[in-house]
Amino acid sequence: MSSWVKTLSRVLYIDLSRKQFWVEDREDLFSKWLGGTGVAIQLYKEEVPRRADPLGPENVAVFAIGPLTGVFPMASKVVSIFKSPLNGYVAESHAGGRAATAIRYAGYGAIVVKGSSDIPIYAIVDEEKVRFRDAGALWGMRSSETVGRVLREALPGAGFRTIMRIGRAGERLVRYSNLAVETYRHFGRMGLGAVFGSKKLKALIVMGRRGFKLPDPKTYREVYKEIFELTKGPATRKYHDLGTAANIMVLDKLGALPTRNLSSGRFEGAREISGEKLAEENLSRRLACTACPVACIHLAAIREEYEDEKYFYKIEFVPYDHEPIYALGCNLGISDRYGLLKLIKVVEDEGVDSISTGVVLAWATEALERGIITLKDTLVELRWGNWRNYVKAVSYIVLQPNDFYRTLALGVEEAAAKYGGLDFALAYNRVEPAGYHTGPLYHSSLAIGFRHSHLDGGAYSMDQNLVASGGPTPSPEEAAKMIIEEESWRQILNSMVICLFARGVYGRSAVEKALRSLGYSIDASKLVELGKQIYLEKHAVKILEGFEPEKMRIPRRALETPTPLGNVSEEYVRKIVEHYAKLVKEYAKKIESGNPEKCVSC
Amino acid sequence: MKRFVVVDSNRCVGCHLCVYACTNRFGYVGMGKSAIHVRSAGGVERGFVVVVCRACKDPPCARACPVNALVLRQGGGVILNTAKCIGCGYCVNACDIGAVMWDSEFMKPVICTHCGYCVGFCPHGVIALEEVR
Ligand code: SF4
Ligand code: SF4
Ligand code: SF4
Ligand code: SF4
Numbered sequence: 001m002s003s004w005v006k007t008l009s010r011v012l013y014i015d016l017s018r019k020q021f022w023v024e025d026r027e028d029l030f031s032k033w034l035g036g037t038g039v040a041i042q043l044y045k046e047e048v049p050r051r052a053d054p055l056g057p058e059n060v061a062v063f064a065i066g067p068l069t070g071v072f073p074m075a076s077k078v079v080s081i082f083k084s085p086l087n088g089y090v091a092e093s094h095a096g097g098r099a100a101t102a103i104r105y106a107g108y109g110a111i112v113v114k115g116s117s118d119i120p121i122y123a124i125v126d127e128e129k130v131r132f133r134d135a136g137a138l139w140g141m142r143s144s145e146t147v148g149r150v151l152r153e154a155l156p157g158a159g160f161r162t163i164m165r166i167g168r169a170g171e172r173l174v175r176y177s178n179l180a181v182e183t184y185r186h187f188g189r190m191g192l193g194a195v196f197g198s199k200k201l202k203a204l205i206v207m208g209r210r211g212f213k214l215p216d217p218k219t220y221r222e223v224y225k226e227i228f229e230l231t232k233g234p235a236t237r238k239y240h241d242l243g244t245a246a247n248i249m250v251l252d253k254l255g256a257l258p259t260r261n262l263s264s265g266r267f268e269g270a271r272e273i274s275g276e277k278l279a280e281e282n283l284s285r286r287l288a289c290t291a292c293p294v295a296c297i298h299l300a301a302i303r304e305e306y307e308d309e310k311y312f313y314k315i316e317f318v319p320y321d322h323e324p325i326y327a328l329g330c331n332l333g334i335s336d337r338y339g340l341l342k343l344i345k346v347v348e349d350e351g352v353d354s355i356s357t358g359v360v361l362a363w364a365t366e367a368l369e370r371g372i373i374t375l376k377d378t379l380v381e382l383r384w385g386n387w388r389n390y391v392k393a394v395s396y397i398v399l400q401p402n403d404f405y406r407t408l409a410l411g412v413e414e415a416a417a418k419y420g421g422l423d424f425a426l427a428y429n430r431v432e433p434a435g436y437h438t439g440p441l442y443h444s445s446l447a448i449g450f451r452h453s454h455l456d457g458g459a460y461s462m463d464q465n466l467v468a469s470g471g472p473t474p475s476p477e478e479a480a481k482m483i484i485e486e487e488s489w490r491q492i493l494n495s496m497v498i499c500l501f502a503r504g505v506y507g508r509s510a511v512e513k514a515l516r517s518l519g520y521s522i523d524a525s526k527l528v529e530l531g532k533q534i535y536l537e538k539h540a541v542k543i544l545e546g547f548e549p550e551k552m553r554i555p556r557r558a559l560e561t562p563t564p565l566g567n568v569s570e571e572y573v574r575k576i577v578e579h580y581a582k583l584v585k586e587y588a589k590k591i592e593s594g595n596p597e598k599c600v601s602c
Numbered sequence: 603m604k605r606f607v608v609v610d611s612n613r614c615v616g617c618h619l620c621v622y623a624c625t626n627r628f629g630y631v632g633m634g635k636s637a638i639h640v641r642s643a644g645g646v647e648r649g650f651v652v653v654v655c656r657a658c659k660d661p662p663c664a665r666a667c668p669v670n671a672l673v674l675r676q677g678g679g680v681i682l683n684t685a686k687c688i689g690c691g692y693c694v695n696a697c698d699i700g701a702v703m704w705d706s707e708f709m710k711p712v713i714c715t716h717c718g719y720c721v722g723f724c725p726h727g728v729i730a731l732e733e734v735r
Contacts, residue, residue: 071631073619101618105632149645159618159641160633182646211625211632211707221626228619232725287646288617293725295615299647317647 002519005030007212008067008109011043014123014130016199017057017115021130023108030109035066036497037092038534040081041541043112044090050545054085054191055173055198057116063103064110066496070101072224072514073231074502076289078103079494084190085198086175086356086411087430089542091190092451096289096499097182099162099206106208113201122165122203124155127210135202139171143349148183151203161207167351169398170197174409176356176432180348184287184297184319188353189452190431215519223517227510231293235504239296240286244322245275247436248330254467254564256438259330260384261362262426262557265437265564269335273325277337284317289499296501302341318345326435327358332365333384346391350398357397359432360412361390367421377404377419413553423556428452429547433558439463439565440473443558444576445483448549450538455500457487467564476575484535484580491534492527539580540588549581550574603677605657605734606716614650614728616640623723624714635705637714638729652728655679655701655714663713666696677716677734684710 009027014020026039033039040062052058061082068075078099084091103111106127113123120135138147144167151163162181169177170193177193178186187193196202214220238246251257252270259267271277282300289297299317306312318341328347329340347354365382367373375381379396380389400406407415412432416425426433428446434454436442445459446452454460462482466473474482489508490500498506506514508524515522522530543549559568624636638654657678664672664680671686672693689709694702703712718731 070622101633105634152645159639184646209633209706211630211634214626214629214631217626217629224626228723285647285649286615288615290616290618291622292617293619295617295726 002215002515002521004067004215004518004520008035008065010108011110011112012108012125012130013112013114014125015115016113016117016121016123016201019117019121019132026109030067033534034492034495034530035069035109036064036079036495037081037491037538038495038530039110040064040079040092041090041534041538043110044081045541047112047114048083048090052083054083054088055194057114057199059083059195059198061113061192061195061199062110063099063113064497065100065103067518067520068496068498068514070104070291071518072291073228074292074294074499074505075496076100076292076499077497079497080179080187080192082190082192082195083545084431085173085194086191089429089545089547090538092538093187093189093192094451094494094497095179095181095185095187096292097162097185098160098290099164099181099185100497101290102160102162102206102208104208105160105210106206107210111204111206113199113204116199117201120171120200120202122151122205123201125204125206126157127208135200138202140168142168144168144180144351145183145349147203148180151205155205155207157207160209161205163203163205165203166193166196166201167349167398169351170194171202172398172400172409173197174352174398175411176353176360177351178353180351184299185289186353188323189355191353193351216517220517223513227505227514228293230505230510231502236294236501239501240294242275242279243286243296243298243320245278245298245320245325247322248274248325249276251436251438254438254464255562256436256463256564257330258326258435258437260333261331261359261366261424262437262561263366265561267330267333267335269333270330272335272337273329273340278320282337282341292499294501300341302338302345316345318348320344323435324354324358327355328390331358331362331435332387332390334387334390335385336387339387343387343390343394346394350394352394352397355434356411356432357394359426360397360408360415361393363412363416363421363425364393364408366424367419370421372420373404377402379405422553426555426557427553428555429552436460436463437558437561437563439466439563440568440572441466441479441483443554443568444479444573445487447552447554447573447577448483448580450542455490457483457490458503459483459486462486463563463565473565476572477579480576480579483576484583488531488535489528490531491538492531495534536584536587539584540591543584543588544591549577552577603734604716604718604731605677605679606654606714606718606721607656607730607732608652608654609728609730611652611728612649613726614640614652615726616642616646616650617725619723619725620652620720620729623720627717627719634707635712637701637703637712638720639700639703653700654729655697655716656699657716657734662696662698663693663702666692668692672713675716679716680713681715682711682713687711
């Protein structure tokens with residue numbers, strides 16, 4: 001194994017209960033599982049008891065990077081693994097910004113945050129130590145952006161640090177609150193913000209500017225140049241130009257754009273909130289995560305006049321992407337671009353996941369329409385397109401002034417179980433879906449997904465290919481194989497940790513070449529094997545925690561509203577779930593019986 | 603003679619690829635050995651500041667060095683004679699724009715040599731080499 005592993009193998013443990021920290025050398029894990037997802041799941045397994053309360057001190061937040069982080073272009077992400085307070089099982093979330101390179105150059109391959117503090121604190125990690133600080137003055141602050149600004153000005157390290165923090169939503173344990181990174185990126189899904197909140201950890205700051213000596217600089221520079229040129233090419237262009245928001249028009253045209261709580265796949269106001277229109281009218285700046293030439297982060301500027309004084313304005317910056325536009329735009333019937341951006345801004349400030357928030361509010365709107373709940377519950381009239389009231393409702397979810405909002409803060413599954421309307425409550429395994437109503441493969445991938453991102457297996461694009469080719473829909477067995485195989489390879493990218501927008505650049509041979517230039521001897525076929533094993537390791541943990549895939553509720557609404565490939569059949573989705581369950585349960589059994597899994601990478 | 607310049611920092615997306623390129627020159631990866639630094643202009647929504655030596659004709663950094671380790675470079679700026687440098691750090695304070703970086707592993711300054719290697723790795727036309735008379 002390459003000596004490069006040594007640049008990565010230091011794992012920092014931070015125990016918030018005892019306000020202590022220590023470093024362990026985990027070369028064993030990094031040589032066997034590369035890094036990122038592969039290593040994080042093992043660290044999680046070591047720490048978290050199967051029945052642990054996601055909001056208790058036994059839960060951990062593991063952050064991990066990989067051998068290519070800060071070394072090759074677009075290896076720019078951090079993986080986090082933790083037990084999700086939204087569905088109660090092990091979950092994963094990724095984020096970019098400066099987090100990955102800051103951890104890398106502080107000299108760590110992973111950080112394990114464990115225990116919980118008695119008082120609100122934040123922690124500052126540098127190359128030598130961890131400092132704990134009283135977060136009393138930051139706790140309860142209305143905007144997560146302000147928290148970021150205060151910390152930015154108070155701390156050193158500008159340019160080589162990351163400031164990860166939660167908003168009020170995380171403090172108040174909204175089960176789908178996020179952890180924001182550098183203001184505009186997030187560990188968005190699955191409720192990492194609430195895990196931080198339960199640990200009373202307001203922020204985690206990491207800074208470092210170490211350097212590592214390359215084993216073979218000449219080869220490295222050649223491979224680097226090759227990959228760098230590819231990352232600037234057509235494989236990533238669309239993410240730079242319009243960003244992920246380019247999908248709005250594409251999906252609308254297909255009839256795959258979830259609209260008004262997925263009662264339709266088309267939105268008459270799509271053009272108004274499209275990536276094209278946003279770029280023409282509102283785009284103010286594009287930003288990149290560290291080590292990424294693409295710069296997919298799109299910021300809109302909005303100018304707002306104060307109501308009480310003429311010619312008195314404020315300018316605000318709002319990040320936009322496909323998912324928030326879907327969840328908070330068409331899914332709530334909002335075509336007023338200004339209103340949509342204001343709503344995204346509130347979601348940002350409060351620190352909730354935009355997808356879950358949008359889906360929860362869409363369910364509440366329909367439930368109110370149908371008279372299942374009343375204005376007494378919602379406090380403001382939730383009506384399609386009325387963004388002003390949605391803005392208020394987002395803050396109610398966080399402040400939880402009554403029983404109804406206390407329930408909404410637990411997610412759509414919980415709300416519908418209590419008030420009714422399960423048929424139009426969109427969630428798979430209690431997690432609200434991302435915005436692609438492309439067809440049966442996508443919906444199946446949500447059912448068996450781990451991150452509950454559309455990037456789980458990339459099945460939205462398999463559906464779209466089927467639409468384009470007009471070919472026959474694969475049998476459930478074939479479909480399950482396709483999705484799981486793709487997702488297994490993605491485990492390798494997630495262990496490097498490469499941004500999945502660069503998946504077209506980092507094919508099997510590119511990954512092999514990059515690793516070899518750092519002295520690794522692994523070849524492409526071994527990588528594929530390892531990817532499968534990481535996939536199984538992850539999902540087996542979920543099974544062992546009690547996840548029962550067969551018992552999952554498939555939301556009626558997803559089946560009733562036609563996709564470009566027609567109506568999704570429940571039986572089809574269930575067959576895919578069955579296939580998945582069989583595969584991962586077999587593996588879980590092996591783990592249970594203590595059969596040592598053979599190492600495919602060494 | 604050439605000089606390295608920041609053409610338009612408004613186009614900068616904060617990717618740091620120039621920083622990594624500069625460090626790569628010496629067979630390292632990371633940020634600690636780079637002569638160029640990029641940080642936000644007070645929040646990323648305001649854009650970025652690209653900090654790098656601007657090739658002074660009469661460099662304050664060189665004047666501050668007690669052991670003459672900073673040799674004047676043709677075309678402006680300085681070249682560090684590492685053998686002479688005692689690592690006192692006076693040059694860091696002497697440069698008002700903050701363009702003398704610090705390598706805390708070797709305890710020596712890092713100052714742009716205007717080689718232009720990083721230019722080829724900036725995807726957005728922020729930095730360039732220009733001819734000086
Ligand atoms: S390092 Fe600073 S003082 Fe020295 S030449 Fe460059 S800009 Fe001038
Ligand atoms: S650190 Fe080196 S170059 Fe800078 S002033 Fe001191 S001796 Fe001179
Ligand atoms: S011109 Fe050369 S020395 Fe100066 S910042 Fe770029 S790579 Fe570094
Ligand atoms: S490479 Fe260019 S865009 Fe990227 S940080 Fe450097 S100057 Fe800015």
